[in-house]
Amino acid sequence: MRYWRAIAAGGSFFFSVNLADRQSDLLVRHVDSLRNVMHTIKRALPFSIMAMVVLPDHLHALWQMPPGDSGYPLRWSLIKSGFSRQMTKREQVSASRAAKRERGIWQRRYWEHPIRDDDDLARHIDYIHYNPAKHGWVRDPWEWPHSSVHRYIARGELPVNWCKAPEEALTVGERCCWASCVSPTYED
Helix, strand or coil, X not given: CCCCCCCCCCCEEEEEEEECCCCCCHHHHCHHHHHHHHHHHHHHCCCEEEEEEECCCEEEEEEECCCCCCCHHHHXXXXXXXXXXXXXXXXCCCHHHHHCCCCCCECCCCXXXXXXXXXXXXXXXXXXXXXXXXXXXXXXXXXXXXECHHHHHHCCCCCCCCCCCCCCCCCCCCCCCHHHHHCCCCCC
């Protein structure tokens, strides 16, 4: 069966990329390795990371591809394989993976969603930034260290206390992600 990917040269895409072992904390234990591999791939094959969060067993990223370039599958393949090569071989490898000389660190596939418009972009950025709180790793999104939410706060694009816990009252006009983060249209 052939798997079809959404391809749009120069487009923006949201990604969910999971470890094979969803109980693992490999990504946060080796976040510097992941960061280094991503920087290496970005230098060789440029793209912009608009937002990103790294959780113990999965990550979410929103990328802007260069004009005329739709090669995100190659970039993800290189990132996943580059990260895997830096890890000690301890994971279980199925016969089908062994036959293809694959490691058992990542799920083979990942979720991608082409960004349709500015509202879709804002919803996905909010979803990325809220994800550590959604999964119970922190109470408030800005407490999670492996998130681009800190960059957004530093640039003044989000307030320091963005997306407070639901029991706290919101002032009129305060940007919050509860509606888009609590009921996403996809699973991670």
